[in-house]
Amino acid sequence: MAQGILVFIEQRNGRIRKASLEALSEAIRKAKLVGGDVSAAILGDGVQALTAEIVKYNPAKIYCTESAELKEYATESYADVLSEIIKKADPRFVFAANTALSRDLIPRVATRFDAPCISDAVDISVNDNSLEVTKPIYSAKASGKFAFNNPISFVTLRPNVFAAEPASNGSQPVIENVAAPPLNVRAKVTETHAATGTKIELSEASIVVSGGRGIKGPENWGVLQNLCDVLGAALGASRAVVDAGWIDHQHQVGQTGKTVSPQLYIACGISGAMQHLAGMSSSKVIVAINKDADAPIFKLATYSVVGDVLEIVPKIAEEVKRINEN
Amino acid sequence: MKIAVCVKAVPDTETKVAIGADKKDIDRTGVRYIASPYDEFAIEEAIRLKEKLGGETVGFSLGGNEAVDVLRDALARGLDSAVHLKDDLFNNLDPLSTAKALAAAIADGGFDLILCGQQGVGGDNNQVPAILAELLKLPQATVVVKLEIDGPKFKAEREIEGAHEMVEGTLPAVISAQKGLNEPRYPSIKGVMAARRKEITTKDAAALGVKDAIESSKAKVRIVEFSLPPSRPQGKKIEGDAASQAKELVQLLRNEARVI
Numbered sequence: 287m288a289q290g291i292l293v294f295i296e297q298r299n300g301r302i303r304k305a306s307l308e309a310l311s312e313a314i315r316k317a318k319l320v321g322g323d324v325s326a327a328i329l330g331d332g333v334q335a336l337t338a339e340i341v342k343y344n345p346a347k348i349y350c351t352e353s354a355e356l357k358e359y360a361t362e363s364y365a366d367v368l369s370e371i372i373k374k375a376d377p378r379f380v381f382a383a384n385t386a387l388s389r390d391l392i393p394r395v396a397t398r399f400d401a402p403c404i405s406d407a408v409d410i411s412v413n414d415n416s417l418e419v420t421k422p423i424y425s426a427k428a429s430g431k432f433a434f435n436n437p438i439s440f441v442t443l444r445p446n447v448f449a450a451e452p453a454s455n456g457s458q459p460v461i462e463n464v465a466a467p468p469l470n471v472r473a474k475v476t477e478t479h480a481a482t483g484t485k486i487e488l489s490e491a492s493i494v495v496s497g498g499r500g501i502k503g504p505e506n507w508g509v510l511q512n513l514c515d516v517l518g519a520a521l522g523a524s525r526a527v528v529d530a531g532w533i534d535h536q537h538q539v540g541q542t543g544k545t546v547s548p549q550l551y552i553a554c555g556i557s558g559a560m561q562h563l564a565g566m567s568s569s570k571v572i573v574a575i576n577k578d579a580d581a582p583i584f585k586l587a588t589y590s591v592v593g594d595v596l597e598i599v600p601k602i603a604e605e606v607k608r609i610n611e612n
Numbered sequence: 613m614k615i616a617v618c619v620k621a622v623p624d625t626e627t628k629v630a631i632g633a634d635k636k637d638i639d640r641t642g643v644r645y646i647a648s649p650y651d652e653f654a655i656e657e658a659i660r661l662k663e664k665l666g667g668e669t670v671g672f673s674l675g676g677n678e679a680v681d682v683l684r685d686a687l688a689r690g691l692d693s694a695v696h697l698k699d700d701l702f703n704n705l706d707p708l709s710t711a712k713a714l715a716a717a718i719a720d721g722g723f724d725l726i727l728c729g730q731q732g733v734g735g736d737n738n739q740v741p742a743i744l745a746e747l748l749k750l751p752q753a754t755v756v757v758k759l760e761i762d763g764p765k766f767k768a769e770r771e772i773e774g775a776h777e778m779v780e781g782t783l784p785a786v787i788s789a790q791k792g793l794n795e796p797r798y799p800s801i802k803g804v805m806a807a808r809r810k811e812i813t814t815k816d817a818a819a820l821g822v823k824d825a826i827e828s829s830k831a832k833v834r835i836v837e838f839s840l841p842p843s844r845p846q847g848k849k850i851e852g853d854a855a856s857q858a859k860e861l862v863q864l865l866r867n868e869a870r871v872i
Contacts, residue, residue, distance in 0.1 A: 361751070385773060386771070386773050393740075394743065397708065400828075400829065403739060404833070405738060425733060425734075428631065429838070429840075430835060430837075430838050432833055434832065435831060472781050473785065477778040478772075478778070479778075488773075493872070535791060536771070550872065560625070572844075584847070589865070601855055
């Protein structure tokens, strides 16, 4: 019978995604309760060198497929290889981080096993020797808890929610090289353009500073970017300012944008429309800065600051800088 | 060019969500339905491609009577015809089962392109387009913000974290639409009138030949319960002038919340 958890480790340009290590850590915590070993799967070009990073988390086994053909992500080649590894590992559960790549890949792979998949998990619990997965539904206005009844099931985990904990000690995992099957790719990536001005990726940032109408105009992004720089934060935006053309859609947080769960979310001049809250309400600490004391964002805020964003934000940046320098 | 468009009727995004008595669904009393916002980009793209390249557009929607309204609206915008997938078995379907029904309806239609929204608002799974592509054995490009069709090939720009990826592939293919792909039009009065005469075919699980397949996949995942998210604890209001507010906030973030 299938047992244990296989974790798909995503890498891009030779770097393992932090969210994948979070998924791996969660798998190790849960495998203790549902039984079986945890294995990791990594594929790409030059990924052998990355296994050292995975070893720190102490899975029992690492499946590694090295191929120049896997240098660029393509749905079909990755699906072929990952399916091959899953057949070998025969796990009861497959975990992956809920990233752009996984959203494209994992449902397709799950389908090959006629298996259920729950995406964007924010909590995983154990009941009756199986996993129960909780995910936000209806734009985070509700949560749904789901249970599986299948020999193999897939879960994708929301980045920044589960702790990544390297193992303090442990044995050396077995590394098994899996040869890539003959690959047939009908849709492939020809170019990648990094978005302009994106310094830290929103969905994985531990601090997000977001701007809305209250910043008064696109010429004032610098004020927020400066705070981002001193905090090591990613820059977000409300739908209103994206629709107004003040900033690229890549930065939008909310229902038709990105979902973020940082440790700290600073909403600057954002009133807090339902569709914005859908993208950030699971943030651990929320700071709202708005001159309208009745803005709905204050209902969610851990710390509420009523005032002018353009006046207060530079002072916050100065204060953080002053403390960092001392 | 023959284009299939998958549309999902979802509760209006402004709906105040309450949990149903059995905790297995939301309370649907008085809920107004709309096409999932991303599906509007898919519908618009289909209409634009037909305007440019000619051909035929067919909408597909799975669900109860709310699906008919959403399909009628898509016809008013300009789709040629529609198929409503309706069966008691289709209530509260998981993504795999939903895609099985859609795949069965689309498979033998001779479609060159299958367009979907990148996410059905509500379930928020982002799964159906990729599952559909796998079931139909077609290439895919998901979360697409720009699409070009050139003969038997497509070129799509997709959104990933911090970057855009250009994907080239062959048709037929499944493409899922992201905000930014186009500006959806509103139905015109003429369109609304024309939509009344357009055909909506209804198909059930037996007609689609998916009864056993869906009964099997439906049993693989179970809703334990739906709940409302816990309310956040009462926050702290920081008073004073800008300088003292900034100072106090930074102190609280460092020493109380310990997040910076």
